[in-house]
Amino acid sequence: MKLPKELTNGFLIFLGIGIYFLLMNVLGLSHLFYLRTLNVFFIFYGVNRTMQMNLREGDTDFVSNAVSAITTSVVGISFSVLGLLIYSYARGGDAYVATLSETFMFGGNPSVPTYCICLLFEGLASSVIVTLLMMLYWNNKYVAD
Template sequence: MKNSIEIKNGLLIFLGIGLFFLTMDMVGLADKNYLRILNAFIVLYGINRTIQYNFHHGKSDYLENLISGFKTGIIGVFLGIVGLIIFVYLKGGESYLSKLSDTFFFVGKTNIIKYVSVLLFEGIASSLIGSFALMQYWKDVVVNSKY
């Protein structure tokens, strides 16, 4: 399968984000917005693994690797949002969401559609920016590969 590394690392991103937010919820830190920024490092880790894999397997085309990294991030973000929707409804739906939505994006009452839409937009943007930033690093790296 051509995209198997993207799917594998997208699932890794999903698992990392899921475990991170479950841990934050268990220790009572789910409402701390500044800790949520750490999920960007999980997404960057998964994207970097995909790009690194591609370079080590002879795929050095800039645009191909940029798109591959972006697809990896999108898979992880999309699965993370689906997981969030399920989690929110398991924890009580809109009443639980009101506890999470205390950020500058969501002033006042919000619903799951608005919340997920903003997170999807943020995830797409961060995946694209992260892929581009990582490709700026990888474009100058010479890989000594045994393949």
């Protein structure tokens, strides 16, 4: 059975983000917040890959490609947040998240679920933005009427 391209590319986004953050942690660069923002490139990669696959299959409908692109990015973000949730509890739970929030935008002392929910909303917002940007980039390839 062949998995849908949205699930496959979403999983590639998750792998890219996961490996990137683990590598930053190993290299001791996880405290640099601006390096954390570069994970958006993995979302761009996955969404672009889905859209290219749709074009190769002859799917040029604007709306179905927009839904496919947003599905890809939401799957990738959801897997990433779930991975962060598991990783955070494996590293010490709230104590680990407290070290992350020092260099991130959270004030106070967020719990693991609060941290993950906030990142989920941020990721969903970035998914919409990436999808819109990619749809603008590929605009001349799709039928809008």
